[in-house]
Amino acid sequence: MTDVLLRIKDLNKSFGGVLATDNVTLDVEQGEIHALIGPNGAGKTTLISQISGILESDSGEIEFDGKPITRLKAPARSLMGIARSFQITSILKDFTCQENVALAVQAHFGHSFNIWKPVASETNIQNRAISVLDSIGMSEHCDTIAGELAHGEQRQLELAIALAMDPKLLVLDEPLAGMGRLDSAKIIEFLKGLKQKFTILVIEHDMDAVFTLADRISVMVYGRLIASGSPDDIRGDSLVRSAYLGKD
Amino acid sequence: MLSLDNLQNRRKVLGVLVIGLCALAPVAANLLDEPYYINLFARLMIWAIAAISLNLILGYGGMISFGHSLYLGIGAYTVGIFAYYDINNFYIQLVAALMAGFCVALVFGSICLRTRGVYFIMITMALTQMIYFLSISIEEFGSDDGLIIYVRSELGTDLISFDNPIHRYYVIFLVMIACLYFSHRLIHSRFGYVIRAAKSNETRMEVLGYPTFRYRLACFVIAGVMCTVAGVLSANVEKFVSPDIMHWTRSGELIFMVVLGGMASMMGPITGALVFWLLSEFFARITEHWHLIFGPFLILVVLLSPRGIDGLLALKRSAND
Known part of the structure; x- marks a missing residue:
């Protein structure tokens, strides 16, 4: 069973x-x-x-x-x-890959009503985002604007975002x-x-x-x-x- | 040495120029023996504060509020009404205004944010017009003639006074800088990222686990409260408040300032307010029907550079590359 x-x-x-x-x-x-x-x-x-x-x-x-x-x-x-990826790529195109993934991580790291502390300085979120990108082989793209990635890479990022939620x-x-x-x-x-x-x-x-x-x-x-x-x-x-x- | 080939540097230069202009305007006014310019620039900075707050929801959050002048009205009327009852303490007035702004933004926001697109624009405008007509109908507070404020807010110290135009000017200047810094912190925080991301893809954010309504509502309230401060300052410059301050055309002007300066850019609202005023002065000198030129001009700006003046800065780079 x-x-x-x-x-x-x-x-x-x-x-x-x-x-x-x-x-x-x-x-x-x-x-x-x-x-x-x-x-x-x-x-x-x-x-x-x-x-x-x-x-x-x-x-x-x-x-x-x-x-x-x-x-x-x-x-x-x-x-x-439950984490879901989309058929039509729905990454945030104006954000970097790391920011895209960090947003997914952040959603599961308590509330996001902190309006003062820069998210870039929240090392636990950023480190997790980097390690997820690394695991999918995209570590060199951390600072790349998502919209500038090739299609295949955008699909990969889409997957990375879902994984970052640790579902x-x-x-x-x-x-x-x-x-x-x-x-x-x-x-x-x-x-x-x-x-x-x-x-x-x-x-x-x-x-x-x-x-x-x-x-x-x-x-x-x-x-x-x-x-x-x-x-x-x-x-x-x-x-x-x-x-x-x-x-x- | 700063290289102007870099967009970030160009933004910095523009920022320093605009803030420097605001910082030194009273000095220049005194040198030119034109004290009139002090109040004019003070008014400009009040617009800028309102535009900074609108930029939070309009530029960063994608919420096109056509009723943002309501909060100018709430701030100004709070001072006016308290002064009418001889309560002139600035801090009491300020706290009351902030609370009023907070409550109204919370209630109106939770109604408006259930709608999207054109409906959002229309309902923000309708709710503001409702309060506009309310202010017209209360005869006690001057109805459409407005309310004269005989005594400016008292700061409780002999060192600075709102009656001194220079003091007043620099209080407003500092508030503007504070609002700028606050919005800079906000958009780079966790909260800011959620707001900006929800603008570009709300479904995605819901699926990631963000109840976007709450975040957008919080942002709407923050913007409303910040704009209320601009209203409080406005009452102290003008010693007068009338329903006109929250007429829907005022909200429209605020939107123009944000769009002109560049939505979702830090310095956009201030440059937008400055350029908006310069242009309206300029066109008003050419003809009495200056709105006829001004309107098409604004449409042209939006068509040619959707990201306003900030967008022009970015444009120059690609031309150079």
């Missing part, structure tokens, strides 16, 4: 007449990498927006770490240990989106290394990455979860093949 970190039960969300999340029930177990795949427009991003609290759910329950979080707003969920659950929305082959390989290796430390729910279109990394895979089509299981199960599932993988 493994522990379930994130439990989603009968979750719904509709936009106008469109059911973006249709009665989704899903468990993410402690320590696993759980991949969420599905064609474009399947509602994957909507689902993780509901998990991170950016979108309110119409109905259903979300439980995290044994506590119901359905009614909690995004900041509260974040403080409980229990890392929710990644297409961490490899728009990355070249080399950069992708680097990030896949890096994510492998995170396997022991974090529980990860990841959306990804790169099937090589998904089948290399994931312990379990869930497939979403038109807002519904049509299958969930080990990579081998998913590869062999006829429903999935026809809906998603069946093109070749």
Whole structure:
């Protein structure tokens, strides 16, 4: 019996007449990498927006770490240990990489109503930010303005920001989106290394990455979860093949 | 030797020039035998303080308040009303004004900050206009004729007095420097980073774990209270307060000053206030209908240099490179 970190039960969300999340029930177990795949427009991003609290759910329950979080707003969920990265890079482009990461660290270092002490002099925050950037191989970019980074590096920074929150659950929305082959390989290796430390729910279109990394895979089509299981199960599932993988 | 090729250095030079001008204006006025300029510059610095406070929410926080002159009014009317009841102690007046500014900013902020964009602009303006009309309707305090203040605030010491124009001037000057220093500390603090980051990406900040509403509200209140101080000083320069001080066009002028000087730049509000006044004087000499020229001019500035004068400083660098 493994522990379930994130439990989603009968979750719904509709936009106008469109059911973006249709009665989704899903468990993410402690320590696993759980991949969420599905064609474009399947509602994957909507689902993780509901998990991170950016979108309110119409109905259903979300439980995290044994506590119901359905009614909690995004900041509260974040403080409980859910970190989310974005598909469309949403780093703060006018800030340096270190400032970007430091803001994530700072959020989990007590309140930020100190209006007097320069944040640059808060060594515990800065040191942690530097070590996170270092761990992802970006230490030479500490003082680089984030907007001036190459696309692949911006994606890396996006990941660094999520990691800096030291989360229990890392929710990644297409961490490899728009990355070249080399950069992708680097990030896949890096994510492998995170396997022991974090529980990860990841959306990804790169099937090589998904089948290399994931312990379990869930497939979403038109807002519904049509299958969930080990990579081998998913590869062999006829429903999935026809809906998603069946093109070749 | 400072190299002007560097943006930071150019900013420093501009800062020293502007602050030096403010510091020495009374000396120059005496040399030129034009004491009129002392009050004029005092007024300018009061605008600058109000603009510094607006820059905190508008420039750094991205909250376009079209009602910031309300806090000038609260500060000035507090002094006026206390003086009306013969309570002339500066410190009592100041504390009362700050408390009033605090409470109003807290209540209005928590209403306005639930909206975004154009709605925020409109509701800040509407709430300020509400208080504007309230001040017009109270006959006891002069309604739209305004309230004459017979006795300036008493500082409780013989050394400095608001009745002495030079003393008054340097008190205002020091308050302006203090506000500048305070906002410098604020924007580099943890709080400042949260405010600036929430301006560029609020969703991101929520997901990071920041309840952004609280931080924005705190910033809104800080800006309101700082502007209240400008109002208190204004009442002591003018010995008069009228509803005009919080008319929505005043709020608009404050926005122009911030935009002209350069949003989210340290010296922006002060240079903005200075240039705004110089230009309005200049255009007013050309024609009576100077607003007709001034308006398009401001639009031109925003189009050509969205970051105002501070943006021009940065522009020169890229031309040189």
